[in-house]
Amino acid sequence: MAQPLSAGPLEDGKTLLEKKDFANAAKAFAEGFDEGDGDSGFHLARMVELGVGFTPDSVKARALYIAAAEKGSAAAMNRLGLMHLRGENVRQDFAAASELICKAADLGNLEAQFNCAGLALDGLGRAKDPAIAFGYYEKASQNGHTGARNMEAALLRTGTGTGQDLSRAVKLFEQGASLGNPVSLYGFAEMLENGEGVAADPIRAHLYYNLANERGHPGARDALERLTASMTPTEIEDAQARARNWKPAEKAEAN
Incomplete structure (x- = not known):
């Protein structure tokens, strides 16, 4: 009987992760990362950071996030931005956080759109701009982000950054x-x-x-x-x- 075709290392890794086959999930993500897929690198970094199939290692995870971001992973950019925002294993730097998170947002990452909106609303690492914040919340909301939908509603209710x-x-x-x-x-x-x-x-x-x-x-x-x-x-x-x-x-x- 013919074996089912692989969906690719990234999707294979996600499937194996759901099945709690952590060793083979890590192998699949590593394979995808070696082939140049940044998102595979992000998932591998996440496993390392959270200690899923690995001993937790935030330093190694950050290095993997950096490499994944360099290969275009918006999710990795967002995570690195959050590290700068919170001062996790790196000096707290709101400007660096905003640059990374909002770059990921512009690449279409929903969590980054939500996070970038919050930075613009509060004026962290960038000029305070409720209109820009509303725009990012609206984008993420339209693609199903629950927190963004609530914030879009809240800003529409008060007329903040948009018409009431x-x-x-x-x-x-x-x-x-x-x-x-x-x-x-x-x-x-x-x-x-x-x-x-x-x-x-x-x-x-x-x-x-x-x-x-x-x-x-x-x-x-x-x-x-x-x-x-x-x-x-x-x-x-x-x-x-x-x-x-x-x-x-x-x-x-x-x-």
């Missing part, structure tokens, strides 16, 4: 809330309670505060208690029944 658009903000929060993301649940609940971009609805607001609280959002308990104090017993019972019957969607709607 409450209806768009509430739609984005609702998308994340449908999946059970606690930040999205809380943001959607706030907008429902206040009638921002949507008709005020205390029962639905209670439902989503309740769900956010169950998922550990730090502000949800106080918000839930405050809102509950203003509702009738019938409204509270309705909201609690909805919470008991609520189930997350399988996937988000398109932005």
Whole structure:
């Protein structure tokens, strides 16, 4: 019987990693890296850094990240940037962090787009620019990054770096809330309670505060208690029944 064709060292390595065959995963990533694939080098570096199939070695991992970045791995650039940002095994350098992370963002790496947006929003290693931050959050959000979608919604809600658009903000929060993301649940609940971009609805607001609280959002308990104090017993019972019957969607709607 013919053997199945290999998907290539990178994909083979990922498959073996999922199967917890760490030794052969490392071999596959090393093979891909030797053939010039930077992303294979990134995954090998990650295994070394986290001690997956190896004794953890942050110095060796950083050297591998540098080599992988030189071969074009945006993921490796982002990780190196985070090391500079946090001062991990290297001198803290916000400018170097911004250069690496935002270069990776421009290459299409979702995590880097999210991180670059945060740097631009806070003015770390680059000029503070909410409009640039919004642009990166929007790009990552459109490609399914949950944190970026929440930040896009938050900036649209306040009109930071973009025109205020409450209806768009509430739609984005609702998308994340449908999946059970606690930040999205809380943001959607706030907008429902206040009638921002949507008709005020205390029962639905209670439902989503309740769900956010169950998922550990730090502000949800106080918000839930405050809102509950203003509702009738019938409204509270309705909201609690909805919470008991609520189930997350399988996937988000398109932005």
